[in-house]
Structures are given as structure tokens and as C-alpha cells.
Amino acid sequence: MKLVVLGPPGAGKGTQAIMLAERLHIVHIATGDMLREQIALKTELGTRISRTINAGQFVPNELVFELVKKRLKDSDAKGGFVLDGFPRTIEQALMMDVTDGLSDIELVCSLAVPDSVIIERMSGRLTCSQCGAMFHLVYSPPQAAGICDDCGAGLYQRPDDKAETVVERLKLYHARTEPIINFYTGRGLLVTVDAAGDIATVSERTIRAVTDKGAR
Numbered sequence: 001m002k003l004v005v006l007g008p009p010g011a012g013k014g015t016q017a018i019m020l021a022e023r024l025h026i027v028h029i030a031t032g033d034m035l036r037e038q039i040a041l042k043t044e045l046g047t048r049i050s051r052t053i054n055a056g057q058f059v060p061n062e063l064v065f066e067l068v069k070k071r072l073k074d075s076d077a078k079g080g081f082v083l084d085g086f087p088r089t090i091e092q093a094l095m096m097d098v099t100d101g102l103s104d105i106e107l108v109c110s111l112a113v114p115d116s117v118i119i120e121r122m123s124g125r126l127t128c129s130q131c132g133a134m135f136h137l138v139y140s141p142p143q144a145a146g147i148c149d150d151c152g153a154g155l156y157q158r159p160d161d162k163a164e165t166v167v168e169r170l171k172l173y174h175a176r177t178e179p180i181i182n183f184y185t186g187r188g189l190l191v192t193v194d195a196a197g198d199i200a201t202v203s204e205r206t207i208r209a210v211t212d213k214g215a216r
């Protein structure tokens with residue numbers, strides 16, 4: 001099965017994509033991980049990627065495409081895959097549509113979470129400045145306010161988790177993703193999963209949506 005998973009930041013997209021890959025015995029292709037790996041390995045591609053990111057620009061479609069196409073040639077990807085983080089724009093979706101091995105996507109699973117829930121989830125996160133342990137003001141508060149349970153160091157809010165940053169990221173996500181959703185809806189490939197809930201519940205909904213739709 002060839003799958004795409006879409007979802008806003010904080011919707012648990014990566015977790016659900018990994019779950020789907022395991023349950024369906026297909027490979028998980030996460031473009032974010034692949035980009036970070038190239039940068040870490042300092043490959044020629046990685047150097048081009050970090051140059052773009054350092055210049056404050058988006059990684060160009062062609063670069064991400066090169067990586068995905070290369071990954072699809074690996075033998076373990078022949079049996080199917082779940083794409084996570086790609087396509088991110090309608091341009092990428094249109095490019096996929098004319099690319100061997102990517103033009104026959106069978107299902108696009110869109111994880112839907114109300115913006116208000118995402119903002120509450122993300123803006124309540126606290127990270128330990130020493131060991132990186134994560135807490136949440138509401139869902140898993142530390143025993144002493146502002147102090148890490150594990151190592152006793154101070155907790156802070158990562159810039160990415162600040163409410164105003166989350167709001168901006170959600171705006172960008174919706175602007176870029178709506179055309180993709182419309183495109184795949186038109187193809188009859190889109191399934192929407194209610195992803196507001198705990199991980200296990202959302203996993204069950206996701207696998208059910210995918211297997212129901214895939215069986216048709």
C-alpha cells in the first residue's frame with residue numbers, strides 16, 4: 001500500500017505514520033528525518049540543504065524530491081510506504097502525480113485536530129533545560145512548578161511551543177495543505193481521521209480508516 005499522512009504540527013503525525021508502517025508492514029519515509037540525516041552526514045545534498053535553511057529559505061521541492069526518489073529505489077520500499085512530511089505543498093503533490101513510483105498513491109490520510117486543541121497541547125509544553133525531559137502544564141505537570149522531576153534543573157518553553165509561534169505555524173499549515181486536501185479529495189483518495197484524543201484511540205481510528213478505505 002502507498003500512503004500519505006497529512007497533519008498539522010502537534011497532531012501526532014509522525015507517531016501515527018510509524019504505527020501505520022508497522023501494522024501494514026510497509027516502510028516509513030519521513031522527509032524531515034531524511035533531511036536531518038543528510039545534514040548530519042554532511043553529504044553534498046546535505047550541504048546544499050543546510051545552506052538553504054541557514055539562509056532562512058524553504059528546502060526547494062527538487063531537493064526533497066531527489067531524496068524521496070532515491071529512498072523509493074531501496075528494495076524495502078517496493079512493498080509499499082507511508083510518506084510523512086511530503087507532499088507539503090500543492091506543487092509537490094502535482095510533481096508526485098507525474099513521477100514513477102509516486103503517481104499511484106492509494107490513500108491520503110488527513111489527521112484533523114481543531115486549532116484550539118493544538119494550541120493548548122503545544123503551548124503547555126515545558127522542556128527541561130538540562131536533560132530534555134518534557135512536561136505539560138495540564139497533562140503531565142512536574143511535581144514542583146518549573147523544576148524537572150528527573151534532574152532538578154529548570155524547565156522552559158521552547159520558542160516553537162510559544163502560543164503565537166504555534167498560531168503562525170498552523171496558519172501556514174492550513175494555507176499550504178488545503179489545496180493538497182482538495183486535490184486528493186477530487187481524486188477520491190482522502191480519508192479524514194479525528195485525531196483529537198489520546199494516541200491509542202487515534203491509532204485505532206487511523207488504522208480502521210485506512211483498512212476500510214483500502215478494502216474498497
Ligand SMILES: [Zn+2]
Pocket residue numbers: 128129130131132133148149150151152153
Ligand atoms: Zn531534567
